[in-house]
Amino acid sequence: MTDFxxxxxxxxxxxxxxxxxxxxxxxxREDLLQEILLALWRALPRFRGESSEKTFVLRVAHNRALTxxxxxxxxxxxxxxxxxxxxxxxxxxADAAAAQRRERLRGALQALPxxxxxxxxxxxxxxxxxxxxxxxxxxxxxxxxxxxxARRALREELERP
Amino acid sequence: MxxxxxxxxxxxxxxxxxxxxxxxxxxLRRLLAAQRRRLVAVVLGEAALVLAFGWLSWLVVxxxxxxxxxxxxxxxxxxxxxxxxxxxxxRRGTWRSLGASVEEYVRLARLRAQxxxxxxxxxxxxxxxxxxxxxxxxxxxxxxxxxxxLVVGSLLVAAIxxxxxxxxxxxxxxxxxxxxxxxxxxxxxxx
Numbered sequence: 122m123t124d125f126x127x128x129x130x131x132x133x134x135x136x137x138x139x140x141x142x143x144x145x146x147x148x149x150r151e152d153l154l155q156e157i158l159l160a161l162w163r164a165l166p167r168f169r170g171e172s173s174e175k176t177f178v179l180r181v182a183h184n185r186a187l188t189x190x191x192x193x194x195x196x197x198x199x200x201x202x203x204x205x206x207x208x209x210x211x212x213x214x215a216d217a218a219a220a221q222r223r224e225r226l227r228g229a230l231q232a233l234p235x236x237x238x239x240x241x242x243x244x245x246x247x248x249x250x251x252x253x254x255x256x257x258x259x260x261x262x263x264x265x266x267x268x269x270x271a272r273r274a275l276r277e278e279l280e281r282p
Numbered sequence: 283m284x285x286x287x288x289x290x291x292x293x294x295x296x297x298x299x300x301x302x303x304x305x306x307x308x309x310l311r312r313l314l315a316a317q318r319r320r321l322v323a324v325v326l327g328e329a330a331l332v333l334a335f336g337w338l339s340w341l342v343v344x345x346x347x348x349x350x351x352x353x354x355x356x357x358x359x360x361x362x363x364x365x366x367x368x369x370x371x372x373r374r375g376t377w378r379s380l381g382a383s384v385e386e387y388v389r390l391a392r393l394r395a396q397x398x399x400x401x402x403x404x405x406x407x408x409x410x411x412x413x414x415x416x417x418x419x420x421x422x423x424x425x426x427x428x429x430x431x432l433v434v435g436s437l438l439v440a441a442i443x444x445x446x447x448x449x450x451x452x453x454x455x456x457x458x459x460x461x462x463x464x465x466x467x468x469x470x471x472x473x
Binding site for chain 1: 296304
């Protein structure tokens with residue numbers, strides 16, 4: 122197994138979740154995932170261990186997700202259709218209620234401004250304040266403030282009927 | 283009201299439980315193979331263009347050149363050198379790792395978009411200069427109304443149409459990119 126294959130095997134689910142947080146449309150989501158993998162394939166040989174591997178992978182992925190937004194937006198699919206595609210593959214999350222909660226969370230993340238979405242997806246992946254700051258290139262204090270406001274915005278979005 | 287920590291932890295656990303199995307690398311392998319083929323085609327195409335250009339120049343000078351041919355060749359090679367030099371100069375400082383922080387990447391994306399816009403303005407300016415130079419030469423050397431004038435005139439119209447269309451598309455893309463980057467900056471400043 123090559124280094125790249127190992128990294129994708131390890132962080133692939135996180136990359137897929139990130140793509141889902143950025144793109145509602147299933148085709149655009151898959152397109153973004155492939156772009157992230159391509160960017161990672163190019164960037165990985167230059168990784169010298171200055172940060173944790175997870176931080177590096179998510180940094181590349183977030184940068185690519187941003188560039189992906191430069192493309193013209195396709196017409197958004199209805200939410201139910203997107204959810205059907207997202208959960209079409211069987212997995213350990215067979216629990217329908219959990220899947221529904223995740224879909225609602227994805228929808229809320231997609232509705233938030235990019236800056237909030239970035240900090241929230243990194244936090245949801247379990248990154249610490251210092252790691253989020255390293256990915257975004259901001260101070261730890263700034264990351265904390267941004268995360269706190271983003272969580273508040275997410276809560277408001279989730280509570281919206 | 284902010285999200286309580288426990289509730290956030292539940293949300294994060296829910297989020298990370300979404301594991302749809304291993305990522306299929308087959309599409310990426312196909313993408314890489316296609317990119318390699320495209321790269322080879324571009325390199326071969328550029329090499330063929332340079333060879334054709336050189337061969338054409340040699341054909342012209344082989345049996346002695348007239349004054350208008352010298353001016354024409356110098357114009358073509360001159361514009362080519364200027365275009366290549368500008369393209370190389372315009373890319374300065376924009377080649378960085380994709381692994382840079384998001385803030386650094388946004389700065390680079392803005393720089394790239396601004397350089398692309400400069401490139402666009404330069405391309406249009408260069409085209410106008412080339413058209414003026416070629417038309418002036420045709421008139422000066424008395425070829426404007428002959429078959430050469432017709433061929434060159436048709437080529438100029440085709441070149442102007444292609445460049446104008448490409449510039450319009452590129453300008454639209456750059457505007458969209460800069461608008462998104464401005465929006466992101468506004469969001470970050472709002473923090």
